[in-house]
Amino acid sequence: MANLSHIQVGKPSLARPTPWRTALVTGASSGIGAALAHRLAEGGTEVVLAARRIELLEATARSIRARRGSARVLELDVTRPDDTVAAIRRVDADVGGLDLVVANAGIGWPQPARSLSWEKMSPLFATNFTGALATLTAVLPEMVRRGRGHLVGISSVAVYGPTPGGSGYRATKAGLTTFLDNLRIELGDSGVHATAVHPGFVRTPFADAFSMQPPMVWSADDAAHFIVRRLPKAPARIDFPFSVVQAMRVLSALPAFLRDRLVRRVRLGPDDE
Ligand SMILES: NC(=O)c1ccc[n+]([C@@H]2O[C@H](COP(=O)([O-])OP(=O)(O)OC[C@H]3O[C@@H](n4cnc5c(N)ncnc54)[C@H](OP(=O)(O)O)[C@@H]3O)[C@@H](O)[C@H]2O)c1
Numbered sequence: 001m002a003n004l005s006h007i008q009v010g011k012p013s014l015a016r017p018t019p020w021r022t023a024l025v026t027g028a029s030s031g032i033g034a035a036l037a038h039r040l041a042e043g044g045t046e047v048v049l050a051a052r053r054i055e056l057l058e059a060t061a062r063s064i065r066a067r068r069g070s071a072r073v074l075e076l077d078v079t080r081p082d083d084t085v086a087a088i089r090r091v092d093a094d095v096g097g098l099d100l101v102v103a104n105a106g107i108g109w110p111q112p113a114r115s116l117s118w119e120k121m122s123p124l125f126a127t128n129f130t131g132a133l134a135t136l137t138a139v140l141p142e143m144v145r146r147g148r149g150h151l152v153g154i155s156s157v158a159v160y161g162p163t164p165g166g167s168g169y170r171a172t173k174a175g176l177t178t179f180l181d182n183l184r185i186e187l188g189d190s191g192v193h194a195t196a197v198h199p200g201f202v203r204t205p206f207a208d209a210f211s212m213q214p215p216m217v218w219s220a221d222d223a224a225h226f227i228v229r230r231l232p233k234a235p236a237r238i239d240f241p242f243s244v245v246q247a248m249r250v251l252s253a254l255p256a257f258l259r260d261r262l263v264r265r266v267r268l269g270p271d272d273e
Helices: 031-042 054-066 081-094 118-137 140-146 167-187 220-233 242-253 256-265
Strands: 003-008 022-026 046-051 070-075 100-103 149-154 192-199 237-240
Touching: 022 031, 022 118, 031 046, 031 054, 031 070, 031 100, 031 220, 046 054, 046 081, 054 070, 070 081, 081 118, 100 118, 118 149, 118 167, 140 149, 140 192, 149 167, 167 192, 192 220, 220 237, 237 242, 242 256
Parallel strands: 022 046, 022 100, 046 070, 100 149, 149 192, 192 237
Antiparallel strands: 003 070
16 A cells, blocks of 8 residues: 655755656665665755655655655555556656656565575565566656656676675566666657666675675665765766675676585575575
8 A cells, every 4th residue: 555645845955956857766764775865855856765664764755854855655565566557657657757667665685596486586686676666666657747857776796796695686676677777778869868786795684694704885875975976967877886796797707616616605694594
């Protein structure tokens, strides 16, 4: 069930202006999504914050209001794709057209292959893949009709190389990236853009599920700054941190016997959940 409530409209801060009048961010109750909502609102964008935990959304919206930004909250469970599409279409009509839609809601934790099952893996697909595609296509026809819009998916550097315990998670994100890559090419000069974002580790509750200390961890705020500064040029991809992306690419290019041995030595979490 979706529930929309208007929080506040105020003057934007003096931060670098953003080119979108309106934006919807899923997974805005925490981590990267909440930080993205803050950065967008600081640039003058009216942001719709969407997720399941309404009280956290309200708190983020209040914080945006305290900084003289503009925010609405939308209670949304992306694992219900039909409800998600209907809710986002209602928001689109309510705000006079969404300029930016960010499919950020996602879940993931190490799932060692030897104890993998469909029951463990299916929530990942319902959220990260089906949920993201429902989010991104909800108002695609309206954006094309208007001749403007930007669709963004928060994928992962995991798409660039094998990750221990990541078979299911990596597949969901590879699917999301592939969808956006193809969409972007097909949309051509329609005025609607598509970007896939590939973060490395970012300090959020999501990252807490991994027991190892990963290298090059960014704060959610730094990640949001990096993304929002690059999005206006509508790149095909936004990847960070550079060194982690390069390391993943080198790992993938290694001879299989060597790459496989290295990947099998790494433990991102417990051997069994
Ligand atoms: N942190 C990292 O190291 C990292 C690295 C690469 C990629 N990513 C990706 O970045 C995105 C954001 O993750 P994060 O690190 O910011 O994690 P987070 O702090 O755990 O935030 C995840 C967000 O997704 C929302 N969400 C989960 N299931 C949902 C559902 N069924 N319906 C609607 N919203 C849902 C959560 O809100 P509710 O629980 O309130 O619904 C929450 O706001 C994810 O797609 C993740 O895969 C993260």
